Amino acid sequence: xxxxxxxxxGFIGSAVIRHLINDTSHSVxxxxxxxxxxxxxxxxxxxxxxxxxxxxxxxCDANEVKRVFEQHQPDVVMxxxxxxxxxxxxxxxxxxxxxxxxGTYTLLEQAxxxxxxxxxxxxxxxxxxxxxxxxxxxxxxxxxxHDGELPLFTETTAYxxxxxxxxxxxxxxxxxxxxxxxxxxxxxxxxxxxxxxPYHFPEKLIPLMILNALDGKPLxxxxxxxQIRDWLYVEDHARALVKVAAEGQVGETYNIGGHNExxxxxxxxxxxxxxxxxxxxxxxxxxxxxxxxxxxxxDMRYAIDSTKxxxxxxxxxxxxxxxxxxxTVQWYLDNQEWCQRVQDGSYQRERLGASS
Ligand SMILES: NC(=O)c1ccc[n+]([C@@H]2O[C@H](COP(=O)([O-])OP(=O)(O)OC[C@H]3O[C@@H](n4cnc5c(N)ncnc54)[C@H](O)[C@@H]3O)[C@@H](O)[C@H]2O)c1
Numbered sequence: 001x002x003x004x005x006x007x008x009x010g011f012i013g014s015a016v017i018r019h020l021i022n023d024t025s026h027s028v029x030x031x032x033x034x035x036x037x038x039x040x041x042x043x044x045x046x047x048x049x050x051x052x053x054x055x056x057x058x059x060c061d062a063n064e065v066k067r068v069f070e071q072h073q074p075d076v077v078m079x080x081x082x083x084x085x086x087x088x089x090x091x092x093x094x095x096x097x098x099x100x101x102x103g104t105y106t107l108l109e110q111a112x113x114x115x116x117x118x119x120x121x122x123x124x125x126x127x128x129x130x131x132x133x134x135x136x137x138x139x140x141x142x143x144x145x146h147d148g149e150l151p152l153f154t155e156t157t158a159y160x161x162x163x164x165x166x167x168x169x170x171x172x173x174x175x176x177x178x179x180x181x182x183x184x185x186x187x188x189x190x191x192x193x194x195x196x197x198p199y200h201f202p203e204k205l206i207p208l209m210i211l212n213a214l215d216g217k218p219l220x221x222x223x224x225x226x227q228i229r230d231w232l233y234v235e236d237h238a239r240a241l242v243k244v245a246a247e248g249q250v251g252e253t254y255n256i257g258g259h260n261e262x263x264x265x266x267x268x269x270x271x272x273x274x275x276x277x278x279x280x281x282x283x284x285x286x287x288x289x290x291x292x293x294x295x296x297x298x299d300m301r302y303a304i305d306s307t308k309x310x311x312x313x314x315x316x317x318x319x320x321x322x323x324x325x326x327x328t329v330q331w332y333l334d335n336q337e338w339c340q341r342v343q344d345g346s347y348q349r350e351r352l353g354a355s356s
Contacts, residue, residue: 003245004029004074006059006107007081009038011200012131015238016078018046024242027051029072031065032081033058033099039342042199059103062110069114075122076245077111079104080131082172085203086165087353090296093164100168101175104130108179115185128187129245130176134230134255135166136191139299144226152305153191155253162297180251188248190241192256193304197234197324198331202339203352205264206325209271210332211339213285219272220351223294225265228301232258233324236317243313254313257304260321265289267325274329295353 003020007013008030020026022045032038034056046052053072057064059081081103083089083096108128115126137153138160159174161167173189180187196206209219240256248254262270272285309315319327332339 001026001075001246002029002072003027003076003078004031004068004072005078005080006031007038007079008032009034009040009042010080010084011037012195012234012237012241013080014039014042014199015197015234016080016241017043017052019235019238019242021046021049021051025051027053029053029055029068029074031055031057031059031068035083037084037201039199041338041341059107060098062106065107065110066113069110075125075127077107077128078131078241078245079107079129082169083165085352086135086163087203087295089163089165089168090353093168096164096168100165101171104172105175108175108185112179112183112185126186127245127248127250128176128179128185129241129248130173130187130189131241132169132173132189132191133166134191134193134257134302134304135163135299136161136170136173137302138162138166140301140303142226142228142300150301150303152303153255154305155191155255155308162299186250188244188250189253190244190248190256191253191304192237192240193230193232193258193302195232195234195237197328198335199338200234200328202343206267206271206328207332207339209268210275210329213272213275213288214279214333214336217288218290219268219285219288220290220292221265221268222292222298225268225291226263226300227298228261228263228303229267230257230303231260231262231267231321231324232256232317233319233327236319236324239318240309240315243315244309247313249312254309255304255306256309256315257306258317258321259306261301261303262321270325271329274326278329278333292351293354
């Protein structure tokens with residue numbers, strides 16, 4: 001298949017493309033605007049494969065998106081392009097509304113017109129895979145304040161987004177479902193929990209903690225650090241996404257999660273323990289932990305029930321949190337030049353999203 005991947009220069013998109021080129025025979029067209037979060041350096045290992053093409057295109061630009069469809073004739077679209085950082089969405093929600101809502105709408109419209117004109121056999125096999133987040137469901141009861149069984153997000157959990165980011169992703173999910181129901185566009189949606197792993201932009205919790213610790217800088221933990229996320233190693237997510245793109249049932253939604261509920265403070269402490277072992281210092285890195293003002297509207301707990309993708313498509317994660325976080329810390333130790341280059345000029349690990 002020829003797969004059009006949007007946002008392929010980002011954290012998850014680049015993992016998807018590396019997986020597609022290294023482990024399958026599919027070819028890829030990467031459509032990316034290259035915002036601060038997009039780095040073609042994350043793709044150097046696949047660019048000369050002969051099955052990879054890059055288009056620097058904004059998904060909000062209908063004419064350019066149309067040209068890309070006509071020129072490359074994809075069989076499948078995997079739509080990952082988005083503004084993705086909650087803290088940035090608090091500081092400046094406009095870009096999130098533009099890319100995540102208008103961009104998804106623009107891509108859907110161009111996909112629809114391309115799909116409608118395909119020959120019957122290609123039309124029957126075409127698929128538009130929209131990649132979304134568990135944050136659309138809002139937050140779940142937290143063990144500190146809830147007695148009894150703790151619920152998980154399922155594919156039928158009602159949407160209740162809390163941040164400008166999650167609200168824009170929820171909107172895009174609704175628009176994708178409407179294009180399936182109204183126009184019959186063959187769509188499939190996945191909602192995934194927090195990812196971590198190599199090539200993660202250093203503004204997100206795990207790379208920020210690793211890099212600050214190595215520089216001897218404070219490790220800023222929001223609020224009490226007791227917020228729970230369900231962590232999934234990015235390469236496990238990439239494998240799940242390619243499975244859904246190839247085998248997922250049209251019209252369906254699949255939740256993807258790692259069965260790894262951890263409080264943020266546990267994640268930070270684990271990173272410190274690994275660094276204490278790999279790069280020992282006179283004092284433990286834990287002494288750098290600093291509690292800072294919480295994020296406005298911060299969701300307390302996310303956790304995914306991924307029974308459906310396991311039963312229907314046979315996907316389960318390969319990494320445990322312990323194996324994945326160790327690989328991740330090692331990757332950042334081995335790739336500090338990448339970290340330096342992607343931060344140059346744009347982001348210097350300052351606090352984002354503190355203002356309500
Ligand atoms: N990171 C997570 O933990 C997580 C979890 C679940 C779902 N998701 C979803 O997965 C997708 C990818 O997330 P990520 O963490 O890789 O994000 P990212 O911010 O690392 O990458 C986003 C990519 O999209 C590109 N992009 C942004 N605006 C664009 C536009 N207008 N036109 C074309 N390209 C544009 C950027 O240049 C970048 O390469 C997003 O849709 C996100 O909502 C992320």
